[in-house]
Amino acid sequence: MILARVLGNVVSTVKLPVFQGMKIMIVQPLDGEGNPQGQTFLAFDTVQAGVGDVVLVIDEGNSARTILRNPQAPIRAVVVGIVDDIER
Amino acid sequence: MILARVLGNVVSTVKLPVFQGMKIMIVQPLDGEGNPQGQTFLAFDTVQAGVGDVVLVIDEGNSARTILRNPQAPIRAVVVGIVDDIER
Amino acid sequence: MILARVLGNVVSTVKLPVFQGMKIMIVQPLDGEGNPQGQTFLAFDTVQAGVGDVVLVIDEGNSARTILRNPQAPIRAVVVGIVDDIER
């Protein structure tokens, strides 16, 4: 699981039927200070996150399928929480 | 899942029989601005994408096998959508 | 499994119910000399580690689920030990 910031959403009309109606977000991984680190990727939303939010993202297929309660979903990354603060 | 651009296709005559007739694309991962990031890799096409298209690529074996409806396919990455736009 | 240093904890009120009551730590991977290497990520604690501790972190979903004795947990990384020393 990583910290990330939501940058935007992807609009795709030609895609597999299983993805219809799912919100695909572009997320930028963040370090412990909230600075960008590494490469952006795509994640499905489960917590009504918005653009600019700092979120928790899990990037593992089996975890993503458990969260979506669909053991067959072809999905790897999911937004699972919105971050309020970092304690040090 | 990531954003990527299709760069071309691989021609291979000596390969495992399971890959016969499948189109293998070279894809370049993109950031949220559409700029290249990270390393190119290979993905199988499922949406009739063409060279130059910005696409959605899922890079996880179990997801790839589900999409191809073949639980035994030795495949890891698949092109699953064509991107129209990014909303911010 | 990697060496890492605990940097802090994440506070998140909006998150999936499965994560309620679990302590989410930000960890910084370390090289063999104890210097930072690579990107920070998040891990769940199982050994009462504190901020500043050098720890062992396993980053693989099936391992994490075994350690938490929950084959369905949507979890990928877990802190599994506290490091006393490196022998060379």
Next chain:
Amino acid sequence: MILARVLGNVVSTVKLPVFQGMKIMIVQPLDGEGNPQGQTFLAFDTVQAGVGDVVLVIDEGNSARTILRNPQAPIRAVVVGIVDDIER
């Protein structure tokens, strides 16, 4: 799956019995232009590839086990094809 060039073979006399008789190749990942990108790693050969060949390598455990028809093989990467050309 990625493009890679075969750099050489590893000679190892002390190794697990399961690896006896298998050819372990060092491969260098390549970008779409045939230039080196990223880190070298090791892969088992299934197509009689030789040093200098540009090959297709799949780097996922379940795929590797399917290709070798051994669901228990402790193997992650396999050379599965020899590349003739890249179409753009």
Next chain:
Amino acid sequence: MILARVLGNVVSTVKLPVFQGMKIMIVQPLDGEGNPQGQTFLAFDTVQAGVGDVVLVIDEGNSARTILRNPQAPIRAVVVGIVDDIER
């Protein structure tokens, strides 16, 4: 699987019971020339490797569990061979 050099061993008194009695090595990945590449990580030994040895390391959970003959072991990387030479 990758080439790596053994840098040292980790001493940890506070750790999960499943890791008691197992030797945890710090390994540095190497390229085809024997030069360091990428980040160090931790691996369990199965071939009595020593500090300074060039070894074969497999970094995939299912492979590691097969090698240790323990389908439940929360383990991801294992040293599986000692390298004598590289043929080119």
